[in-house]
Amino acid sequence: MTTPIDELSVRITADTSAFTASLDGLARQADGFSGAISRAFRDAVVGGKEFDDILKGLALRLSTMALNAALKPIESGIGGLLSGLVGSLGGVKPFAKGGVVASPTYFPLSGGLGLMGEAGAEAIMPLARGPDGRLGVSGGGAPVTVNIAIQTPDAQSFRKSEAHVAATLARAVGRGRRGL
Structure with missing residues (x-):
């Protein structure tokens, strides 16, 4: 006894524009070649050309079409490169x-x-070397203002600790420049 199988429906969508464009190109080339054959035979019948000359002309036409098709990707690539370079030179x-x-x-x-x-x-992002010789992103930051408030009972005690405060401040600024 056979068992019924469920039906399965699958919908496939694909972008076939490149395939369609390729087929259109082939159709144009075929039309061009058939036109060349028609002209060649018309020239033979009406113009009295030799059959050998007609075949040479057809072979030349076919080889030109093949060469043009083969060089098209290279031509497009070089054309794109040159247009990019010329466009970038136009406005520096x-x-x-x-x-x-x-x-x-x-x-x-x-x-x-x-x-x-x-x-x-x-x-x-522009790069610059820091005081420690490391290369890093420069600019972009706003200047930083640091306010230091020192409280002492009198001016005499401040003068005694002035060298110590200056050295501590210099070390802090140095660490800040290095990003520590």
Whole structure:
């Protein structure tokens, strides 16, 4: 005895725009080649061209189409690179104080070209060496004002502890500069 099986429905959605565009490109190339064949035979019949010349012309047309199709990705890549470089040269924006790059931008790099902002906004932060020699993000912070209140019973006792207070203050400022 057979057991009934439940039905299963699956809905599949996919972005086929690249496939459709590729098919459209192939259709245009096929139309172009068929047009070349038609012109070649028309030239043979009406113009009296030799069949050998017609075949050479068709072979040249076919090889040109194949070469153009093969070079298209390279042409697109170089075109995009050059347009990015020319676009970035048109309006030079300094980032000495930092900034944000929100779209793909090429920049010179010791080994060639770098790309930033390709996946969204990226920050540029200026770096500086601290008194301890470490490299870190500079700027961005507002100046800090420190008020020190010293209470003494008289001016004479303050003068006696002045060197000690100055040394303690200098150590505290040094630690603050190092981020400790």
